Amino acid sequence: KDYVIGIVGATGAVGQELVRLLHERNFPMSALRLFASARSAGKVVERFGKKWTIEEAKPGAFAGVDLAFFAAGGSVTRALAADAVKSSCVVIDKSSALRMEPNIPLVIPEINPEKLRNHGGIIANPNCSTAVMLMGLWPLHQAFGLKRIIVSTYQSVSGTGAEAVKELADQIQQHVSGQPVTHKVYPYQIAFNCIPHIDSFGENGYTGEETKMAEESRKIMGLPNLKVSATTVRVPVVRAHSVSVSAEFERPVDLAKARAAIAAFPGAELVDDVANKKYPTPLDFAEKVKCGVGRLRIDTAWDNGLSFWVSGDNLWKGAALNAVQNAELMIREGILKSEPAAV
Numbered sequence: 001k002d003y004v005i006g007i008v009g010a011t012g013a014v015g016q017e018l019v020r021l022l023h024e025r026n027f028p029m030s031a032l033r034l035f036a037s038a039r040s041a042g043k044v045v046e047r048f049g050k051k052w053t054i055e056e057a058k059p060g061a062f063a064g065v066d067l068a069f070f071a072a073g074g075s076v077t078r079a080l081a082a083d084a085v086k087s088s089c090v091v092i093d094k095s096s097a098l099r100m101e102p103n104i105p106l107v108i109p110e111i112n113p114e115k116l117r118n119h120g121g122i123i124a125n126p127n128c129s130t131a132v133m134l135m136g137l138w139p140l141h142q143a144f145g146l147k148r149i150i151v152s153t154y155q156s157v158s159g160t161g162a163e164a165v166k167e168l169a170d171q172i173q174q175h176v177s178g179q180p181v182t183h184k185v186y187p188y189q190i191a192f193n194c195i196p197h198i199d200s201f202g203e204n205g206y207t208g209e210e211t212k213m214a215e216e217s218r219k220i221m222g223l224p225n226l227k228v229s230a231t232t233v234r235v236p237v238v239r240a241h242s243v244s245v246s247a248e249f250e251r252p253v254d255l256a257k258a259r260a261a262i263a264a265f266p267g268a269e270l271v272d273d274v275a276n277k278k279y280p281t282p283l284d285f286a287e288k289v290k291c292g293v294g295r296l297r298i299d300t301a302w303d304n305g306l307s308f309w310v311s312g313d314n315l316w317k318g319a320a321l322n323a324v325q326n327a328e329l330m331i332r333e334g335i336l337k338s339e340p341a342a343v
């Protein structure tokens with residue numbers, strides 16, 4: 001069976017990757033419809049030798065669509081996801097709007113695919129930094145029983161969007177040509193800098209991004225008591241997020257077993273040979289399906305501790321690819337059906 005597919009937010013960074021991945025992975029589509037705000041409606045998009053006229057994302061627009069990928073931000077999801085489900089359209093949502101709703105499955109197919117089975121029409125995808133981190137953390141949890149993590153992220157500017165990518169390039173140009181360096185997207189210049197502030201600060205001094213990593217990791221791994229302390233940082237990298245993790249486990253850890261667990265995990269590529277300067281970098285793992293995991297070492301700060309590093313594409317495993325993989329799995333399992341969501 002081929003499906004009528006919709007992409008909401010088709011002109012954004014993730015939306016464009018969705019168009020690309022659906023074509024490159026030969027997703028079974030009888031038609032692809034691109035939706036965006038009224039501002040973009042009517043624009044013509046040309047790719048892969050095809051032309052699409054962008055449709056306005058609005059109530060009733062999803063009649064006849066079997067599956068819609070939402071990549072237009074939380075307000076659009078809140079406004080239109082339930083409406084799409086009422087038109088018998090399944091929604092796979094990238095935004096954070098519904099991730100922590102008890103009856104909305106938050107799914108990474110390599111970790112908790114069983115949660116797809118009883119979906120009520122809407123499936124949520126995790127934040128990009130969470131997904132990248134879990135590609136290293138989940139296999140280690142399975143091996144040694146995770147107890148606590150301290151994590152720092154090194155997040156690319158494409159996580160913010162196309163405007164931030166352009167601003168980084170502009171700032172480098174300004175710096176090189178001796179002009180004053182201006183900044184608009186972030187509170188500080190990002191070129192040649194790092195900014196320890198992603199999303200907004202909460203009362204507890206953690207940002208929304210840091211809280212998402214904690215809450216989403218607990219939900220996806222089914223570890224409600226997992227202790228997490230995250231620091232999320234924007235770095236002058238265009239594409240691919242990296243995370244450094246220090247983790248404490250319930251059971252004694254063993255490096256050879258840890259490496260074997262990661263090498264066997266479908267979402268990870270083990271790159272761990274420091275004697276030959278081999279470890280993952282964002283440049284190496286941009287536009288890669290798997291996330292690179294390396295720098296594995298016994299972490300003596302804990303009784304049963306391991307530290308490691310992951311680099312993964314924030315637009316792919318962190319967003320568009322994970323969404324498409326969820327859809328591919330639902331098709332394989334014959335569960336791409338829609339029932340009115342109890343949202």
Ligand code: 2RA
Nearest residue numbers: 127128129155159160
């Ligand atoms: C970021 N994780 O990197 C957030 C949203 N994509 O900006």
